[in-house]
Amino acid sequence: MSERLLEKIEQLKQQRNAVILAHNYQPGRIQDIADFCGDSLGLSIKAAETDAEVIVFCGVLFMAETAAILSPEKTVLLPDKLAGCPMADMITAEQLAELKARHSDALVVCYVNSSAEVKAQSDYCCTSANAVEVINSLPKERRIIFVPDQYLGQFVIERTGRDFVLWPGYCPTHAVITEDDIKDKKAKYPDAIVMAHPECTEPVKKLSDKLLSTGQMLAFAEKSTSQQFIIATETGIIHTLKKQNPEAEFIAATEKAICPNMKRITLEKIVWALEDMQYKITVPEEIRIKAKKAIDKMVETLPAKA
Numbered sequence: 394m395s396e397r398l399l400e401k402i403e404q405l406k407q408q409r410n411a412v413i414l415a416h417n418y419q420p421g422r423i424q425d426i427a428d429f430c431g432d433s434l435g436l437s438i439k440a441a442e443t444d445a446e447v448i449v450f451c452g453v454l455f456m457a458e459t460a461a462i463l464s465p466e467k468t469v470l471l472p473d474k475l476a477g478c479p480m481a482d483m484i485t486a487e488q489l490a491e492l493k494a495r496h497s498d499a500l501v502v503c504y505v506n507s508s509a510e511v512k513a514q515s516d517y518c519c520t521s522a523n524a525v526e527v528i529n530s531l532p533k534e535r536r537i538i539f540v541p542d543q544y545l546g547q548f549v550i551e552r553t554g555r556d557f558v559l560w561p562g563y564c565p566t567h568a569v570i571t572e573d574d575i576k577d578k579k580a581k582y583p584d585a586i587v588m589a590h591p592e593c594t595e596p597v598k599k600l601s602d603k604l605l606s607t608g609q610m611l612a613f614a615e616k617s618t619s620q621q622f623i624i625a626t627e628t629g630i631i632h633t634l635k636k637q638n639p640e641a642e643f644i645a646a647t648e649k650a651i652c653p654n655m656k657r658i659t660l661e662k663i664v665w666a667l668e669d670m671q672y673k674i675t676v677p678e679e680i681r682i683k684a685k686k687a688i689d690k691m692v693e694t695l696p697a698k699a
């Protein structure tokens with residue numbers, strides 16, 4: 394069955410001149426068939442670079458919107474229209490406007506996990522891979538409004554010492570990883586390196602050895618001589634970590650860290666997306682132009698090398 398689906402996807406990809414981009418949290422079989430798999434920064438760069446006419450985005454809405462903002466001439470398809478990001482939905486454009494009115498002297502930096510409307514109201518966009526570099530590139534005397542992830546924000550404050558106004562958003566998937574999960578796994582695997590995503594809560598990050606974006610985790614594991622890693626992020630990344638490092642052991646901090654939105658994408662839905670050209674993600678031109686400025690500045694700002 395799966396073989397027939399794969400053949401069908403291949404045939405439809407040729408027919409539509411399509412490319413499949415997948416985030417590192419996607420189900421393993423989706424990561425395996427993608428033309429490019431990566432973190433939010435890598436995916437934004439790929440979406441801007443590809444010369445395919447159609448991008449099938451195996452991820453969540455804000456990622457497909459980012460592709461549509463960067464490549465308006467391409468058709469961007471999200472195979473499941475309900476694949477959203479609860480963290481991105483934790484701040485609206487109206488709430489950001491109110492915050493800006495209260496701190497009119499501040500620059501606004503939004504995490505890429507945000508709506509196109511929020512990006513349109515931001516000066517800069519960033520991902521977890523380049524947040525520190527983006528903030529360090531801003532004038533020292535300026536205060537920074539950072540939305541929506543308070544935990545990524547806290548991580549950047551610690552690395553840059555800058556003055557932030559934080560929004561209390563968070564990723565529900567990373568919030569299920571607890572301090573006790575890390576303590577338990579460390580007791581069981583005392584030699585393992587703990588890699589945590591900056592979206593994790595502060596107690597989890599304090600117990601971790603490396604704070605990395607998903608792309609940086611993959612790069613770090615490939616270079617490391619260690620053979621055991623505890624992974625404090627969405628468990629989907631363990632599929633590719635194992636594939637790229639068959640000798641090493643990767644232990645989920647908790648098996649509960651599963652993003653239900655990322656897991657909405659299936660092979661069948663990719664076939665339907667390409668057959669019916671659904672679901673097209675577009676951004677109104679006025680918003681797109683403003684949001685693109687914030688994303689362009691991020692892509693230009695020394696994207697962090699893993």
Ligand code: 13P
Binds near residue numbers: 520
């Ligand atoms: P990165 O892959 O950029 O580290 O992002 C993590 C994430 O939560 C995406 O939704």
Ligand code: SF4
Binds near residue numbers: 653
């Ligand atoms: Fe959003 Fe968290 Fe899921 Fe990423 S893992 S899409 S931040 S809910």
